[in-house]
Amino acid sequence: MIFFSMLGKFGAFFASIPLPIFAAAHCILFGLVASVGLSFLEFTNMNSLRNLFITGVALFLGLSIPEYFREYTAKALHGPTHTKARWFNDFLNTIFFSSPSVALIIAAFLDNTLDYKDSGKDRGMPWWAKFRSFKGDTRNEEFYTLPFNLNRFFPPS
Known part of the structure; x- marks a missing residue:
């Protein structure tokens, strides 16, 4: 994200993502991170x-x-x-x-x-x-x- 903030076009692209899409991506990524964390218990x-x-x-x-x-x-x-x-x-x-x-x-x-x-x-x-x-x-x-x-x-x- 730091890299993308240095280049204005990439920063503008991420800033233009609608909040519902960002929230959906957040839910999916949170689920993946939690699953990987629990997989260490294997x-x-x-x-x-x-x-x-x-x-x-x-x-x-x-x-x-x-x-x-x-x-x-x-x-x-x-x-x-x-x-x-x-x-x-x-x-x-x-x-x-x-x-x-x-x-x-x-x-x-x-x-x-x-x-x-x-x-x-x-x-x-x-x-x-x-x-x-x-x-x-x-x-x-x-x-x-x-x-x-x-x-x-x-x-x-």
Whole structure:
């Protein structure tokens, strides 16, 4: 979007998109982003009560906390974080207005603090371990190379 804003014709094109079409695209893209996020749960053991608890609490609080911040701001004309440092207020209020940010913070906190068994097998760690290094899986070469065989000019480090 920054690139398109530098070129006036592209910016004018995006500004001319009617709001109903923009809203429809937003709904479709939101659904896709949410689906991709949930697809990461494919490699976890969703029969584990620990994982079900983390997923449920993160989704619920990810929707509830931002709604509380929105309602509070609508009534009080400032966010729940209200100190003398305005930059701090804006920083925290912005983070907690975002549902994905709240869900990510809660899920990461719970995943790293709640006790787990089997050295991370329930968490899906063995599946992700092979992708930690570029040479760990032969499919990486295929997925992450540049198009048109440009990787011969830019070798991986």
